[in-house]
Amino acid sequence: MNTFALSDAMHVLAAIRVYHQPQDTSDATAQAWSMALSHAGITSRTDAVHAVVTHYTTPGKDRWITPADVVAGVRQIRRARLEHSDQILPTTDPDDVRAWMAARRAGVKALGDGAITALPAPSGEVAPRLRAALPSVFRRPQRPLSVTAEGGEKPPVKATPARTVTESDAARMEAERERQQSALQAVIAASQLESEAS
Numbered sequence: 001m002n003t004f005a006l007s008d009a010m011h012v013l014a015a016i017r018v019y020h021q022p023q024d025t026s027d028a029t030a031q032a033w034s035m036a037l038s039h040a041g042i043t044s045r046t047d048a049v050h051a052v053v054t055h056y057t058t059p060g061k062d063r064w065i066t067p068a069d070v071v072a073g074v075r076q077i078r079r080a081r082l083e084h085s086d087q088i089l090p091t092t093d094p095d096d097v098r099a100w101m102a103a104r105r106a107g108v109k110a111l112g113d114g115a116i117t118a119l120p121a122p123s124g125e126v127a128p129r130l131r132a133a134l135p136s137v138f139r140r141p142q143r144p145l146s147v148t149a150e151g152g153e154k155p156p157v158k159a160t161p162a163r164t165v166t167e168s169d170a171a172r173m174e175a176e177r178e179r180q181q182s183a184l185q186a187v188i189a190a191s192q193l194e195s196e197a198s
Contacts, residue, residue: 004037006030008045015049019056020063036067047074078112
């Protein structure tokens with residue numbers, strides 16, 4: 001499991017203290033931040049400190065900052081880096097699907113981690129075919145802008161998925177499935193008896 005080191009948490013707390021003097025930087029506080037950021041899967045000290053700086057330099061943000069604020073900031077940083085990840089084209093042979101996908105995953109991870117800041121240019125004869133195919137395969141479709149009551153546009157709000165099957169419907173579906181299985185087993189048993197008799 002990836003962890004956010006105690007020394008990295010100390011750097012985050014030191015950055016917070018620069019902007020907000022009362023911040024506690026004790027070992028116990030650093031341990032708590034380390035555990036919280038590790039639990040959220042944060043591993044980059046640089047991204048975490050960058051999230052703190054962004055928090056305190058964004059107008060309207062509260063002076064107090066929590067691990068959840070840092071996690072949200074780091075995720076926003078990663079999303080921005082991965083905006084054009086569909087353009088990562090591995091140089092491995094695309095006919096070796098397993099190796100090609102492994103190389104692509106490694107490239108996307110490196111881009112998200114900030115290990116590479118520019119998209120690598122593929123080489124080889126296969127590049128034009130891949131360049132033409134990849135956008136349709138990996139690009140996420142953009143959600144349309146919402147229109148406000150005043151006629152302006154605003155970014156779309158991600159809908160909360162609704163439960164599609166109620167518990168009573170699920171129970172009825174399960175009962176029907178069991179009925180069909182019993183009927184099928186009866187047909188199979190009758191068929192076996194017939195074949196044994198003849």
